[in-house]
Amino acid sequence: xxxxxxxxxxxxxxxxxxxxxxxxxxxxxxxxxxxxxxxxxxxxxxxxxxxxxxxxxxxxxxxxxxxxxxxxxxxxxxxxxxxxxxxxxxxxxxxxxxxxxxxxxxxxxxxxxxxxxxxxxxxxxxxxxxxxxxxxxxxxxxxxxxxxxxxxxxxxxxxxxxxxxxxxxxxxxxxxxxxxxxxxxxxxxxxxxxxxxxxxxxxxxxxxxxxxxxxxxxxxxxxxxxxxxxxxxxxxxxxxxxxxxxxxxxxxxxxx
Amino acid sequence: xxxxxxxxxxxxxxxxxxxxxxxxxxxxxxxxxxxxxxxxxxxxxxxxxxxxxxxxxxxxxxxxxxxxxxxxxxxxxxxxxxxxxxxxxxxxxxxxxxxxxxxxxxxxxxxxxxxxxxxxxxxxxxxxxxxxxxxxxxxxxxxxxxxxxxxxxxxxxxxxxxxxxxxxxxxxxxxxxxxxxxxxxxxxxxxxxxxxxxxxxxxxxxxxxxxxxxxxxxxxxxxxxxxxxxxxxxxxxxxxxxxxxxxxxxxxxxxxxxxxxxxxxxxxxxxxxxxxxxxxxxxxxxxxxxxxxxxxxxxxxxxxxxxxxxxxxxxxxxxxxxxxxxxxxxxxxxx
Numbered sequence: 383x384x385x386x387x388x389x390x391x392x393x394x395x396x397x398x399x400x401x402x403x404x405x406x407x408x409x410x411x412x413x414x415x416x417x418x419x420x421x422x423x424x425x426x427x428x429x430x431x432x433x434x435x436x437x438x439x440x441x442x443x444x445x446x447x448x449x450x451x452x453x454x455x456x457x458x459x460x461x462x463x464x465x466x467x468x469x470x471x472x473x474x475x476x477x478x479x480x481x482x483x484x485x486x487x488x489x490x491x492x493x494x495x496x497x498x499x500x501x502x503x504x505x506x507x508x509x510x511x512x513x514x515x516x517x518x519x520x521x522x523x524x525x526x527x528x529x530x531x532x533x534x535x536x537x538x539x540x541x542x543x544x545x546x547x548x549x550x551x552x553x554x555x556x557x558x559x560x561x562x563x564x565x566x567x568x569x570x571x572x573x574x575x576x577x578x579x580x581x582x583x584x585x586x587x588x589x590x591x592x593x594x595x596x597x598x599x600x601x602x603x604x605x606x607x608x609x610x611x612x613x614x615x616x617x618x619x620x621x622x623x624x625x626x627x628x629x630x631x632x633x634x635x636x637x638x
Numbered sequence: 639x640x641x642x643x644x645x646x647x648x649x650x651x652x653x654x655x656x657x658x659x660x661x662x663x664x665x666x667x668x669x670x671x672x673x674x675x676x677x678x679x680x681x682x683x684x685x686x687x688x689x690x691x692x693x694x695x696x697x698x699x700x701x702x703x704x705x706x707x708x709x710x711x712x713x714x715x716x717x718x719x720x721x722x723x724x725x726x727x728x729x730x731x732x733x734x735x736x737x738x739x740x741x742x743x744x745x746x747x748x749x750x751x752x753x754x755x756x757x758x759x760x761x762x763x764x765x766x767x768x769x770x771x772x773x774x775x776x777x778x779x780x781x782x783x784x785x786x787x788x789x790x791x792x793x794x795x796x797x798x799x800x801x802x803x804x805x806x807x808x809x810x811x812x813x814x815x816x817x818x819x820x821x822x823x824x825x826x827x828x829x830x831x832x833x834x835x836x837x838x839x840x841x842x843x844x845x846x847x848x849x850x851x852x853x854x855x856x857x858x859x860x861x862x863x864x865x866x867x868x869x870x871x872x873x874x875x876x877x878x879x880x881x882x883x884x885x886x887x888x889x890x891x892x893x894x895x896x897x898x899x900x901x902x903x904x905x906x907x908x909x910x911x912x913x914x915x916x917x918x919x920x921x922x923x924x925x926x927x928x929x930x931x932x933x934x935x936x937x938x939x940x941x942x943x944x945x946x947x948x949x950x951x952x953x954x955x956x957x958x959x960x961x962x963x964x965x966x967x968x969x970x971x972x973x
Contacts, residue, residue: 395858395916396937399782408779476748477757502780505919506760511716511748520831521716523745524901539834540901542741544894546840550833560901562888598757598791602773607784607944615949623950624960627932628968630948635930637852637876637909638968 383436383530385427386487388497388509389455390417391448395502405603416451419498423559425566426528427496428459434530437461439490443471443482449582456577457569463580468587475597476504480512485593486585492554494535499524499558507558514556521556522549526563640673640733643794645723646695647740648679649714650837651686653694656738658806661698663799664736665810667765671772673733678704678726680719683820685712692818699810703818704730710825716746717830722823724753732794739798741900751796758796759787761919763803780918781941801900801923845879845895852878852909855898855925856886859914859935859954863891868958869913875965881905883921899924913954917942 393399397412416424427438440455442448443466452463466482474482495517497510514521526546527538534552540560541547569577616626632638644664646657661677668675677695681688683705692705706726710718723746727735737743739761751758762774766786773786774797789795847853854873860866866880873880880896887897898905899921910928915921917933917940925931926945933946934954943949950957 393779395780398937398939399779401783408783475757477752480752502918504778505776505780506758507744508748508758508760511745512752515720515749515752521749522832523716524741540741541837542900543904544839544897544902545837547837548835550835552831561884596790599759599787599789601778602768602786602788604778604783604785607777607781609944611945611947613943613946613949615951617951620952620956621960623952623957624964627948627950627961628964631876631909631932631965632968635909635947637930638965 383430383434383494384490384492385430385436385438386490386492386495387420387424387427387438387440387455387460388483388495389420389424389440389442389451390498390501390503391415391442391444391451392417392501392503401604401606405605406601407604414447414450416454417498417501417503419500419559419561421566422561422563423496423498424455424458424460425564426559427494428567429564430494430528436493439464439492441483441486442466443474443479445469445472452582453577454569456580456582457573458567459573461580463582464585465582466585466590470587473597474594475599476506476508477512478594478597480509480516481593481595482590483513484516485590494554495556497556497558499560510556510558517554517556519554519556520551521558522551523558524560525557526560528557641731642668642673642675642734642736643727643730643732644675644677644700644736646677646679646691647738647742648681648686648688648691649742651681653679653691654738654740655806656740656801658809659802659804660736660738660799661695661700662804662806662808663765665699666804667734670767674701676700676702676704676732678706680706680711680722682709682712683707684709689818689820693815696816696818697811698816699812700816703816705818705820706823707820708823708825710830711823713834714742715830715832715834716749717832718825719746720750720753721825721829723750725823726821727754727794735794735796737796737798739800743798747796747798754794756791756793756795757789758798759789760798761800762787762797763800777919780916781922781944782939800919802926840894847879847881847896847898847903847905850879850905850907852876852911853881853898853905853907853928854878854911854913855881855883855915856892856913857883857915857921858885859916860886860891861914863889865955866891868955868962871962872911872958872965875962875969876909876911878909878911883915883918912942912946913958915942916940917944
């Protein structure tokens with residue numbers, strides 16, 4: 383089983399984000415981490431490889447700093463990495479991001495491509511499905527389980543409100559992976575050492591440019607949301623805050 | 639004249655009520671720019687009763703309703719839905735195509751838009767006109783920021799709206815029922831490559847959080863499973879139920895049936911007390927209709943504070959013990 387995992391580097395969950403001067407993007411001087419559902423996608427690929435053999439390849443598109451998520455994936459057991467490296471990759475709309483990835487892997491023959499179900503920064507939840515359409519492959523989204531069958535795979539799709547559905551599908555296919563599908567592993571010291579010897583292919587913007595088109599959507603402005611509620615902030619030492627809050631629950635919310 | 643097409647969602651022959659919000663959105667945009675609003679429902683007439691759903695939608699103020707019908711559209715597959723809607727949109731061009739941002743829509747709309755060489759502005763929460771340009775607003779960075787997004791290209795531009803962005807009760811009824819047209823689509827052999835099985839629930843929901851008047855909900859900030867006990871004590875003192883955000887259930891600290899949010903239960907209690915929950919969009923959509931929201935979080939920029947009525951910025955492990963004591967005191971010795 384040869385599996386490609388698409389990873390994205392996003393600002394860390396509790397990183398305090400600030401807008402840039404132009405109000406078009408966040409300032410870059412924050413800590414980054416791998417997008418959470420992508421980490422589960424990688425883990426699932428490693429587990430499939432352990433079961434069925436094969437190869438796990440990881441890919442990301444973004445500035446030089448994004449190579450960190452590839453190095454971490456190699457340390458956890460991925461076999462090789464592809465880095466579409468250019469600051470401009472971060473500004474592509476989902477259609478173009480998928481086209482860039484499709485172009486970069488055209489000489490590879492994968493059985494499966496995994497993405498996280500959405501990213502914590504843009505939150506488009508589209509790139510995996512678009513990639514499937516570009517490649518002409520079937521897809522399934524928000525996957526919680528993957529088993530092989532004589533004719534391909536059976537996946538468990540998460541639906542809303544606690545419902546699920548099994549779907550049988552042929553390979554090759556694209557799956558978008560839900561957080562919590564498995565338990566994440568940590569990289570080992572040996573893994574981190576070995577990662578340094580594993581191949582990382584750089585792909586420049588120029589190499590994939592001809593596959594791209596104009597962005598079809600554009601962020602005109604980014605801003606802090608206007609508050610729709612009058613939030614009352616309770617301040618003071620914990621004991622004092624507890625008293626204030628209970629008074630509110632009693633006199634205003636009326637649940638005590 | 640330009641057309642706004644609203645694609646309503648049917649599941650197992652029933653209209654998903656969130657579709658009314660999308661129609662309300664379409665009506666609001668049409669009222670502003672004078673475009674024609676039409677609606678469509680996709681499925682099979684024998685299997686999912688699309689004609690009946692089309693008639694239900696036709697009572698609203700829309701110019702026309704299409705029932706897109708093929709036996710291959712039941713059960714739902716992204717391949718068949720994308721194929722049928724592509725055929726339909728090539729014959730009935732629209733400038734805007736609006737849908738609710740459901741799991742089903744997320745599954746097929748990016749494919750459909752790509753097949754039509756166009757784009758999807760996903761999970762939008764509103765729209766506005768600025769200098770004559772139609773912009774859609776969507777949350778970014780898990781709700782910490784909002785972006786105004788414009789679209790380019792020949793269209794149609796697809797927009798999916800987050801649950802709760804428009805009010806279903808604002809949908810205008812029509813003066814007379816709108817005409818309903820059944821459109822039969824032939825989905826050829828080989829188009830549908832996936833074979834979906836029956837939809838099922840994992841286990842019987844042990845807890846029905848939708849009925850709880852008070853919910854104490856824990857997020858990642860609870861840090862360890864053993865700390866759940868503290869939240870349980872507060873829930874017990876208040877006479878409420880314990881809920882959780884997704885990461886807590888993913889870690890197995892609480893069972894999945896306690897999960898609140900898009901993949902769990904949608905609740906609207908009198909009091910929702912969020913402990914260490916940052917307020918990612920997927921959680922917010924499941925609880926924002928709560929009557930009162932109290933948030934305790936150490937990160938003063940956590941998006942949960944945007945929708946909180948009462949906010950405490952601080953370490954929840956400092957605040958919980960005295961809070962439990964105060965609640966017990968206020969409840970009196972009979973508790």
